[in-house]
Amino acid sequence: MSELAGANLNQGHTTGNINYRLCDYSPDTAAPDSDNGCGAHTDYGTFSIIFQDGTPGLGIEDAKQPGRWIQVPGDATIILAGWCTVILTGGCIQATRHGVRRTPGVRRLSAVLFVAPDLDIELKPLEGFCLNRAFSDKIMTGGVDVKWFKDVMGKKWRHREGNEEPDKYEAAAQDEIIEKLVWD
Template identity: 35%
Template structure:
């Protein structure tokens, strides 16, 4: 059995190798978010109960009727393909190392989510809330806040990406209401904690991996996400794989007009491991490039994450010490990105 070091400790990843059990997408629950838009409280509570079941048993679920316009997504993908097609030197003008708050372009292999691997085979554009440099939180050194780095070209890239970001953040607010109901809390419990959320979006491009695949160098190595939950749109063929409770890798293929939602380490800590932060990885064997857009949604920087009282009792004492949300996320970035650390040469 192989293991992976995560922000919540060492996790078993199942058998070594890259084989995946091919199962129907219904292995991962599909939840209709229309219930969260209903004026009927019972409809919303039923949706919350579905989210609870998915989060305790799987840690992943699809959502449909999510309210994000297909046109907004399509425009973001179109402009992103034009950006990634630029010469490497042009993209590196906004290299993420030039940002004090983790924004900009990341070339191939400069991220390593699994410490035992040799770099992740994707390139990325990272952004978050576009917060002015003179904002009090930026001046106070809260390093997840600040302005984004934008390329000069393509001209339509910035407006397309910001429109997508705005839509996914709105979806994140809806999901936080669903998570509150899933935890049998007041529906608005989390809303005061997401006035200025650490909501970090990425646009990812994966080149195809053909022939014999190096197990130590895939699209993204086995990992769990850092924040409360991830909102993922997949564009292209199946590449995302999720580790089930039996230690078997299961495909999570794209389903039209849906997003994949998964629990992150921060929500696992908040729920005292009631909700599963599930290991996953990406291997692009489609023979063509693949794109995806994840939004990693966490609360405001200074939010203290400690096990909720409703998720602990005498038989389930708190598993994690309190930690500030922003500091926790930064600690995970420090362990993942080349530009944030001095690493020995990869072999």
Template identity: 35%
Template sequence: MSATTTMAVEEPRYEFYYRENTWDNKRQVLTGSRCIDTFSEIPLVDISRIFSPKLEERKAVAQAITNVCQRVGFMYISNHGISQELVDKVFAMSAAFHAQLKEIKQECYTHNNKELRGWNEHSVNTPRGPVHGPRLKVRVAKKGSFLYSYEPDNDPVPPQLTAEQRAMCLGTYNQWPTKPDGFKETMLRYQRELLTLSRKLMQSIALGLGCEETYFDTHVTAPFVSIILQHYLPMHPDAEDPNSLGAHTDYETFTILNQDATGGLEVLNKNGIYIPAPYIPNTFVVNMGDFLERITNDKVVSTVHRVRNVSGRQRYSIPFFFSFNMDSDMGVIPSCASETNPAKYGPRNLFEFTKEMRARQKRKYTTGEKHGIDAN
């Protein structure tokens, strides 16, 4: 009788992430011979030429940006035109705000606000008590955040808006703290300068996709913008959820992230491997969002990412979420569709989409339901 050899079959492993308001998304982790060609680091793009008066130079950097958008969906940008003086001041203001007593920060608590602008605290179940023996699970703060949005009167190119369009601008509901001194003025200056940068990036993306440079201009006159001052506390090693911010994609057009030197941002590649995106001085991290992926017919990739602050130190970051006007119905860009690759998606606008998201967030807060990712 011959011996029978039984080969162990390795169970597939998956990384799960949050997208389109559900955790029912996963990517298989590929190893060995199953690995595919994908990125192993985040590229850096010098974008100084997006400000060039020469179209040829603007086209060259547009192509470099678009190549990264299609292959990685994440990049560092340098020579972006935002002064380090302003960046340092914004971080200092953020640290001063978050250092205040909770009772003071609660004066602008998000759930007292119709559109959820303001300050909020996020917590996680963490064991407490002796290592050997019963341990209680208690809710421990893992992150504080202050959220503010686009204010049309602060725009360097003030838009002409109807009353209905102005009401769609969530920044008209911003809650501003009284302390620290100069907080509101600093944050609005930061918003103005990043609005200008974001519009230039949109023109560059349009060029890279084979459109006229001004293709998106009329759709970003009063854009959907949210800015969050994030304060991550060091994570307890026994916390139920080790993520400071769970794996997710951003739903907007793109995000410009300003991060400190603490580290913790990780980006998921196509092999299901998380690639670190550490701090690089004088750069921003830019990642593409679901909405841009959609209107490019999936040419541009909205890449999964997460934050794990295992440094033992506090971490500060400032994501600037940028997208189109709330009432702009955006379909697939003509240059991204063809007879052999027809448009996969119909027109969609952000107003109804974000309204539904905030309503769900309100319901979850009211019912005490656990949720992983914050709506913006």
């Protein structure tokens, strides 16, 4: 990711803020009338690596044509940039919006490695980047750290995983909350 960004993103990645998740899109637990395995979203961290089991279903939104979705082959391993990369690179690298469509009666597994900056790092553009887009004052002054950002983004998933009841940070509103926080 540093090579793509043209600057060292290793700074702020020293404590191993890495999480691993096995995603089981089981037809037994999915809503019977829905083909949505995991709605369209962007990850919060620096990048995510998705290892698939060969079953198709992962799609990424075309960055040049928002609303156009590209289906990823089921045996492909992909790396996706997240929101922290957007902020750290001054908007030079965009987060990849993605989602999973399930096939009724077909189980799909994927293993995902999430990599993010250290929790105490202030989220603001790193020195050496020309701003590609205007950021909010809160972002420009380092008013948000990675821990806070992770907590807010995590609320999007906790109720889906059975760890927390939904609250004012409903999944549908989460991307809007982040958009308002990040951009001017």
